[in-house]
Amino acid sequence: MTYCVAISLDEGLVFLADSRTNAGVDAVSNYRKMTIFQKPGERMMALMSAGNLAITQAVKHYLNHPEPDSPSIWNVDNLFDAAQVVGDAVRKVRDRDAEELKKSGIEFNISLIFGGQIQGQAPTIYQIYSAGNFIEVTAETPYFQIGEAKYGKPILDRVITRSTPLKEAAKCALISMDSTIKSNISVGLPLDMLIYPKDELAASHLMVIDEKNEYFKMIHEIWGKRLRQIFAEIDDPVW
Amino acid sequence: MTYCVAISLDEGLVFLADSRTNAGVDAVSNYRKMTIFQKPGERMMALMSAGNLAITQAVKHYLNHPEPDSPSIWNVDNLFDAAQVVGDAVRKVRDRDAEELKKSGIEFNISLIFGGQIQGQAPTIYQIYSAGNFIEVTAETPYFQIGEAKYGKPILDRVITRSTPLKEAAKCALISMDSTIKSNISVGLPLDMLIYPKDELAASHLMVIDEKNEYFKMIHEIWGKRLRQIFAEIDDPVW
Numbered sequence: 001m002t003y004c005v006a007i008s009l010d011e012g013l014v015f016l017a018d019s020r021t022n023a024g025v026d027a028v029s030n031y032r033k034m035t036i037f038q039k040p041g042e043r044m045m046a047l048m049s050a051g052n053l054a055i056t057q058a059v060k061h062y063l064n065h066p067e068p069d070s071p072s073i074w075n076v077d078n079l080f081d082a083a084q085v086v087g088d089a090v091r092k093v094r095d096r097d098a099e100e101l102k103k104s105g106i107e108f109n110i111s112l113i114f115g116g117q118i119q120g121q122a123p124t125i126y127q128i129y130s131a132g133n134f135i136e137v138t139a140e141t142p143y144f145q146i147g148e149a150k151y152g153k154p155i156l157d158r159v160i161t162r163s164t165p166l167k168e169a170a171k172c173a174l175i176s177m178d179s180t181i182k183s184n185i186s187v188g189l190p191l192d193m194l195i196y197p198k199d200e201l202a203a204s205h206l207m208v209i210d211e212k213n214e215y216f217k218m219i220h221e222i223w224g225k226r227l228r229q230i231f232a233e234i235d236d237p238v239w
Numbered sequence: 240m241t242y243c244v245a246i247s248l249d250e251g252l253v254f255l256a257d258s259r260t261n262a263g264v265d266a267v268s269n270y271r272k273m274t275i276f277q278k279p280g281e282r283m284m285a286l287m288s289a290g291n292l293a294i295t296q297a298v299k300h301y302l303n304h305p306e307p308d309s310p311s312i313w314n315v316d317n318l319f320d321a322a323q324v325v326g327d328a329v330r331k332v333r334d335r336d337a338e339e340l341k342k343s344g345i346e347f348n349i350s351l352i353f354g355g356q357i358q359g360q361a362p363t364i365y366q367i368y369s370a371g372n373f374i375e376v377t378a379e380t381p382y383f384q385i386g387e388a389k390y391g392k393p394i395l396d397r398v399i400t401r402s403t404p405l406k407e408a409a410k411c412a413l414i415s416m417d418s419t420i421k422s423n424i425s426v427g428l429p430l431d432m433l434i435y436p437k438d439e440l441a442a443s444h445l446m447v448i449d450e451k452n453e454y455f456k457m458i459h460e461i462w463g464k465r466l467r468q469i470f471a472e473i474d475d476p477v478w
Binding site: 148150151152153154155157158159165167168170171172174175179180182183184195215218219222223224226227228229230231232233234235236237238 | 387389390391392393394396397398404406407409410411413414418419421422423434454457458461462463465466467468469470471472473474475476477
């Protein structure tokens with residue numbers, strides 16, 4: 001499986017993806033689930049994917065090889081139109097593959113998070129469905145998750161608002177990921193994290209986080225320890 | 240949906256169930272998901288259920304109305320045999336209903352947690368599937384969850400071992416439930432909690448926890464607050 005989370009804040013955007021892919025427990029491997037599309041100074045977009053890997057790769061192929069003289073993520077002037085281009089790419093793959101997948105008993109299944117900023121527009125994030133339609137983050141729900149989303153949702157619900165500082169949101173995303181990795185073996189390191197300060201129009205804070213990353217190791221150790229500590233400090237029930 | 244958790248410890252057993260049932264968001268109501276079967280001093284068994292409510296009620300009917308002169312949860316002398324009786328009741332309901340449910344496009348779907356103690360035996364817990372087969376808790380994984388299990392799994396994974404004291408495990412189950420309720424609207428109060436100290440052979444610590452319960456209110460407030468506090472104390476990432 002997969003776990004990806006993206007957060008939209010007053011200060012900018014945070015994207016975090018794991019890299020474990022599996023087709024059964026005996027076919028586990030690593031594939032990057034985050035792809036950056038950018039023309040520094042003009043546009044920066046990030047795509048994260050959960051679901052069928054072949055569909056994901058086909059979608060990315062179409063995004064990278066647009067038809068001449070048609071709208072593409074490289075030439076539209078706002079992110080809504082770019083999300084439509086991504087949705088159209090999903091539909092193109094579906095039109096080609098869904099029927100054939102069905103013959104093998106496989107559902108056409110993909111979830112995408114797509115976000116970023118185009119010059120002159122506010123940064124934002126969309127979640128794009130298998131049908132090619134999409135929703136945008138709102139002030140009330142400033143984050144999207146795809147894949148194994150449930151384990152890491154409680155901490156996001158408790159901490160994140162639009163006004164959370166960018167670095168704090170990155171820390172929260174990493175704790176959410178750490179909880180997911182601890183409880184679900186199908187989600188694993190390395191992680192790709194993009195911290196995008198508003199108006200930078202380039203992916204200049206892109207990190208690969210593996211077992212050796214000191215910050216993630218610290219989060220992993222400290223968070224578990226502090227959780228057990230505050231757990232111990234709460235009174236036991238009396239009956 | 241539903242969230243139920245049961246924990247098996249050196250000191251005894253903990254059972255916790257929510258009570259929200261829904262058939263679509265416009266048909267939400269409360270049904271108790273925990274049923275106690277006991278002959279104080281001889282046997283104490285608790286059953287918790289997730290999945291189709293009609294199936295659950297039919298299973299309970301068969302448990303309460305055993306065939307004369309056949310094994311029942313009231314006369315078997317160990318909990319494994321009692322779990323088999325429960326599994327047989329599930330199969331009886333399936334034989335009667337599964338085909339008919341299928342005609343309405345409904346899967347025969349039920350998950351049960353069944354545990355307790357019979358005089359002269361160690362207390363234990365089983366998870367019983369739709370097929371009527373079952374698994375028992377082990378030293379490595381001393382808890383079972385059914386229903387909306389993922390939100391509340393990280394805290395169990397971090398805190399619970401076989402040697403966790405009974406009251407601490409009850410506290411952990413309540414925190415696990417609180418996280419689930421916060422992140423999933425289909426799980427809700429009131430809760431039924433049974434704390435069973437080994438060898439009591441009676442359900443003497445059975446609590447209904449509603450909005451007014453001071454301890455659960457405290458957990459709900461303090462846990463969220465302390466989480467945000469330890470979150471704030473961890474250094475932000477540097478890039």
